[in-house]
Amino acid sequence: MDAFITHTGVGVPLRRSNVDTDQIIPAEYLKRVARTGFEDGLFAAWRSDPSFVLNQPAYAAGSVLVAGPDFGTGSSREHAVWALMDYGFRVVISSRFADIFRGNSGKGGLLTAVCAQDDVELLWKVLENEPGAQVSVDLVARTASAGDIVAPFHVDDYTRWRLLEGLDDIGLTLRHEPEIAAFETTRPSHRPTTAAVAGIND
């Protein structure tokens, strides 16, 4: 997972609340075996609407999504985070996120920045008045800036630390690799392995 310190990219105003994970990526995309390439499923139902914000050329290269409250509700599918990141999003700004989605985002390296709804409205205005305007997100200072607006955001200390360090769950655990190796030396010898047993089921 890449470290996240600052990010500047095109801001996308998504004036919708309660964007659930079925809207972020519908269930039909869950049958796939790949871990990447979910960008085509992102907001699949809305993408067929020419007026949808991501279908407007100025916003198409967006990487900072500014959404209404209660983003990421519903099914726990991790594919929702994958779809956003595969599309190119690094940050979602909202006044409120669903718990599971926020947890999945932290694991995947997507920053969920919680801004006051008033600030979300101000950001929307900037991004709508000047399509293609950039948003600068500073995880050290915890601010999101666009035009004249500097909006402070909240992210919990643990998630922030992990993002700044670029540590995913596995990376975090692997920092304790010596302890895992030490534990392995203490396992009883009678515990089985899955290796074929000679003469029995090899």
Add this chain to the structure above:
Amino acid sequence: MARTLAEKVWADHVVRQAEGEPDLLYIDLHLLHEVTSPQAFEGLRLSGRTVRRPDLTLATEDHNVPTTPGPITDLVSRTQVETLRANCAEFGVRLFPMGDAEQGIVHVVGPQLGLTQPGMTVVCGDSHTSTHGAFGALAFGIGTSEVEHVLATQTLPLAPFKTMAVTVVGQLRPGVTAKDVILAVIASIGTGGGQGYVIEYRGAAIEAMSMEERMTVCNMSIEAGARAGMIAPDETTFAYLKGRPHAPRGADWDAAVAAWRELRTDDGATFDAEVVLDADALSPYVTWGTNPGQGSPLDAAVPNPADLADQGERHAAERALAYMGLTPGTALRDVPVDTVFVGSCTNGRIEDLRAAAGVLRGRRVASSVRMLVVPGSAKVRLEAEAEGLHEVFEAAGAQWRLPGCSMCLGMNPDTLAPGERSASTSNRNFEGRQGKGGRTHLVSPLVAAATAVRGTLSSPADLDPVEA
């Protein structure tokens, strides 16, 4: 300090403990199948990681495999299976593919090889991993990113579970099975009653059960919302394990048994919750609704939602009866079925097939009913054939199939048509799980077989005696 069985197994596997962080738990056995592993392997590839302990990892093909001879024709199914094969080859994981002598449902394969042993931690990207708790293992289902985590580190960061004791006192009456016990437990505590808990099943009725029966009970712990189910190992457990391919041998066996004997809840240990059930009061159970908690004794009638005090439960029951096409007050024994399925990780083991064959011997499946008998593994199939059980099934008019998950879930060709009604020994009667519009009643193998004969939900006691 007095500890529960679950707490002992947990403590034995803590690699690292730190204030404000989840415990890091070591995983002794990681089982894989084709549905929940592809993205985990790809995650490893994307981050340049390897499988830490391929020698503690084992894969089998089960969810997507057809139970009739021939290749997989569905493209999505075939891709999942082929992806598993490629991943296992690339990362050095042992795999039992379709047609292999050891292939079968992941939760049947582990125990029959003797890989599932008391005191172990066992995980799999599958909620019915709780099955392995029958051996006194701490076994639970995990999600795909956790699968990747275990592949890479052989550990999982986990917050401790709460503990619940489900004590089944007394003795089961003849014809009442482990399946009836667990359906009664779920009906009693509800599908969310076990949430956040590891359940330990105990009491005389549990102690009297065979390993197969204990697996049936632990298997459906997840249907009560529990993370895992466990049963303390005893002589029954040791006798089952002794001599199995991956069971300890020689001095290791003696050391293992000595360690396993310590794996029981200490006197004076406290559980966070306790439930007591009277085995003598139980009779064959059958579900009438669309979750495993919506069940009643077979002797009862389809319940009237209006009788339910809780508004949420009442609405759920109304919706369930509408989906199931049932009218309140209808005797459950009068409900006709089109299909009977014997199999799955809940009831696809040799004893389950023996029980069903025992009912069918000398009888015929009703002409209106199609009956599928699907062994849980290739080994179970061979064992059944060695005992001549397949001849009993075929003589009765049932279809004797190849091993797989089959009609437990609609990922393979064995599905229900819209409106088709089944009596099934599987574990989930969710809307559409066995096919869009399919209606499923969960039952024991004995009830399944008797239902196949009479064509309506029945227990063996309802059948005319077989003429000598």
